[in-house]
Amino acid sequence: MTNKIYEIELLKQDFKLYHSAHQTHINYQLEVPEGATELFITFHYEPLNERSPHALERSLIKEGLNPSLTKESDNYRNLLTLSINDPEGFRGAHHYFNTNQEIILSEHSASLGFIAGPIRTGRWEIILSCHGIFSDFVEGQIQVRVKCGEDYSYSWGIPLSNVGFKQKIRDCSQTTGIGWSFQTIELHTHTNHSDAQHTTQELLQAAEDLKLDWLAISDHNTTSALYEAKDNDNYNFNGKIIPAIEFTTFFGHFLLHGPIDYLNINWTQVGLHQIDELLGELSHFPLSITIAHPFSPGNPYCTGCRWDYPLPNLYNVDAIEVWNEPNPHLYESNTKAFNRWVQFLDQGYEIAATVGHDWHRPLEENQVVARMYINLPEDAGDLDLIKSLQYGRSYSTLRPQFHQLTINDYYGLGDRIKLQATNHLDLQISGLNDDEKILIYSNLGLMTTIEFDQSQSIQSYRYAFTALDLQYIRLEVRNSHQHLIAFTNCFYFEL
Numbered sequence: 132m133t134n135k136i137y138e139i140e141l142l143k144q145d146f147k148l149y150h151s152a153h154q155t156h157i158n159y160q161l162e163v164p165e166g167a168t169e170l171f172i173t174f175h176y177e178p179l180n181e182r183s184p185h186a187l188e189r190s191l192i193k194e195g196l197n198p199s200l201t202k203e204s205d206n207y208r209n210l211l212t213l214s215i216n217d218p219e220g221f222r223g224a225h226h227y228f229n230t231n232q233e234i235i236l237s238e239h240s241a242s243l244g245f246i247a248g249p250i251r252t253g254r255w256e257i258i259l260s261c262h263g264i265f266s267d268f269v270e271g272q273i274q275v276r277v278k279c280g281e282d283y284s285y286s287w288g289i290p291l292s293n294v295g296f297k298q299k300i301r302d303c304s305q306t307t308g309i310g311w312s313f314q315t316i317e318l319h320t321h322t323n324h325s326d327a328q329h330t331t332q333e334l335l336q337a338a339e340d341l342k343l344d345w346l347a348i349s350d351h352n353t354t355s356a357l358y359e360a361k362d363n364d365n366y367n368f369n370g371k372i373i374p375a376i377e378f379t380t381f382f383g384h385f386l387l388h389g390p391i392d393y394l395n396i397n398w399t400q401v402g403l404h405q406i407d408e409l410l411g412e413l414s415h416f417p418l419s420i421t422i423a424h425p426f427s428p429g430n431p432y433c434t435g436c437r438w439d440y441p442l443p444n445l446y447n448v449d450a451i452e453v454w455n456e457p458n459p460h461l462y463e464s465n466t467k468a469f470n471r472w473v474q475f476l477d478q479g480y481e482i483a484a485t486v487g488h489d490w491h492r493p494l495e496e497n498q499v500v501a502r503m504y505i506n507l508p509e510d511a512g513d514l515d516l517i518k519s520l521q522y523g524r525s526y527s528t529l530r531p532q533f534h535q536l537t538i539n540d541y542y543g544l545g546d547r548i549k550l551q552a553t554n555h556l557d558l559q560i561s562g563l564n565d566d567e568k569i570l571i572y573s574n575l576g577l578m579t580t581i582e583f584d585q586s587q588s589i590q591s592y593r594y595a596f597t598a599l600d601l602q603y604i605r606l607e608v609r610n611s612h613q614h615l616i617a618f619t620n621c622f623y624f625e626l
Contacts, residue, residue: 135280139164142275146176148211148261149268150189157259161275162403163217167250169278172234172257174213176271179230181207183266190265207265213273214260215245218253218404222246224260230271250277254402290383290425290438291451291471296478297444299414307524307543313504313533314344314511316525318375319386319423319452319487324359325350325377328492331359335368337493342370345505345516347388349375352398354391373516377423382406383438386452386487389418389517406440410447419520420448421485424455425471426464445480449521454486457498460529460614469615476603476621477574483523483545483620503527506543519545523620531567531608531617534589535559538604538622547623550598556622558606561589566611574602602626 141161148157163170181187187205188198213234214224222236225244234242241247257275321327322334329337331348338346346368348356357374365372374391377384382403387394393416401409413420422438429437442448453468454460472484486501494500506524507515519525522545526533538556542548560569560583569581571594583590596604601624608617 137279138276139279140274140276142257142273144274145270145272146259147268147270148264150186150264150266152261153193153264155261157261159257159259159273159275160399160402161255161257163250163252163255163277164279165252166279167252167277168280169235169237170250170255171276171278172213172215172232173274174211174232174234174271176209176211176230176269178266178269179208179228181209181266186265186267207263209264209266209269210262211264211269211271212260212262214258216256216258217248217251218255218402219251222248226262253404288439288441290467291422291442294442294475295444296480297446298480299446301481301522301547306541306546307506308541310509311506311543312509313526314507315342316345316347316373316503316505316516317343317488317490318347318373318388318421318485318503318520319349319377319455320347320490321350321377322348322356324353324356326491331356332363332366334490335360335366335372337490338370339368344370345373346370347373347375347386349377349386349388351377351379351384354394357391371513371516373513379435381435383425383440384423384436385410386421386423387413387418388421388520389416390513393418403440407442407447414447417514417517419450419517421450421452421483421520422448423452423487424464424468424489425451426467427455428464445475445482448482450483450485450523451475452487453484454501454527456487456489457494457500459486459501460616466615469618473572476605479602481523481547481603481621481623483520483525484527484618485520485525486527499529501527501529504533506545522546526606526617526619528562528608528617530564531560531562533558533560533617533619535591536606536619542622544620544622547625549625550601552598554596554598556594556596556604557591558594559589559591560608563590563608564610567616568609570607570609571604572607573604575599578604598624600626 187201191198212226215222223245238249322331350356373388375388376394377386380398425438427436451472453472454465459465475482486503488500504526505519524545536558539554571578581592603621603623605621606619610616
């Protein structure tokens with residue numbers, strides 16, 4: 132029985148390069164899939180020779196030479212060559228005059244000028260170098276194909292699957308306590324500096340109308356709206372603006388919140404298999420790193436929106452955006468993201484869940500936006516906010532509002548708590564409707580369900596529990612249709 136072989140076309144590009152492209156490089160970046168065994172490049176261009184007096188004189192003038200030097204017998208040759216880099220470095224070039232080239236690379240053989248070796252998975256660069264373009268223009272084509280073994284798959288896997296466990300040890304010396312309070316925050320917005328309908332001023336006015344305490348402007352791959360806001364005194368927005376960016380690639384989006392000096396990154400340099408390295412570098416800076424809408428439909432519906440990056444673990448990730456867009460409780464993609472977050476908690480991760488309006492345009496009728504409330508000390512600054520985001524000191528809601536969430540009278544969401552023989556969780560909540568319930572979950576499953584008498588506007592409850600083998604506790608609020616309408620991040624426990 133023979134193994135099945137696939138041949139995949141990675142690039143086919145017709146080109147027309149004018150004489151102004153003389154002595155330039157054109158870089159093609161390609162993702163070579165896992166299982167590739169050979170790489171094939173076919174390359175041709177024309178013309179090779181240029182004899183036109185006009186073109187020859189122009190070439191001499193460009194070099195500062197006297198055009199009268201042109202002779203009737205002169206013939207200048209257009210020269211285009213290819214160089215190749217694989218994910219680990221240079222794989223060669225063939226500098227010679229040939230308008231029809233075929234380049235083959237495999238582990239044990241290679242065309243002249245190139246180096247044999249493994250066809251490594253990841254980002255390759257094919258560089259078209261225009262050493263000399265003397266004609267008015269040259270035309271040609273480049274085609275790149277790979278041969279793959281039977282383990283090649285045409286389809287992407289499930290987002291955030293096959294993720295191992297490696298937990299970053301957090302500094303839990305700071306805990307929530309007296310003087311802390313929940314403040315409103317919106318982490319995911321856009322302006323017309325990327326793809327939103329509204330201007331920076333219109334976004335900030337809408338945020339002011341909502342009386343938001345904190346607003347992140349997180350345009351796609353740019354921070355220019357933040358400079359506009361700063362230059363215009365935030366257009367009289369009375370809350371605080373968090374510098375942010377939505378790092379938007381072919382294979383997924385993630386949000387960065389933190390000092391603007393760390394946000395401006397060249398997204399085009401990050402290949403499919405380089406994401407963990409980049410996140411590792413970013414984790415050394417005072418940034419909160421959030422995977423955005425990982426189960427979004429993605430291509431071809433929303434280019435790059437689904438999380439297709441392979442991650443060995445979540446060591447360098449602070450949060451997952453589990454609710455995205457208005458009416459988040461009605462989207463299957465958000466349900467999948469929420470469930471995956473819970474699975475990571477049960478795996479042992481201490482990782483936060485966030486929500487984002489993904490604010491691009493005014494609300495339509497019957498749209499409801501989830502609001503996130505984050506626990507912060509009085510007079511909190513940007514770094515206090517980043518720490519609270521990283522630790523998950525927040526809850527998210529479509530309507531009900533928590534006024535108190537503490538364990539043993541002191542500890543709040545995101546704290547790591549040393550349990551006693553007996554313990555208690557205190558909560559106060561408002562905004563519940565009939566038949567809406569609070570569910571308290573832990574790594575052991577559902578601990579209890581709470582139903583309230585609706586005669587009081589603010590409901591209070593104390594839940595007593597023993598230590599057992601608890602790793603975390605979190606809360607959900609569900610309506611009569613069993614839709615999730617509010618949830619908290621976790622209280623964590625020392626084992």
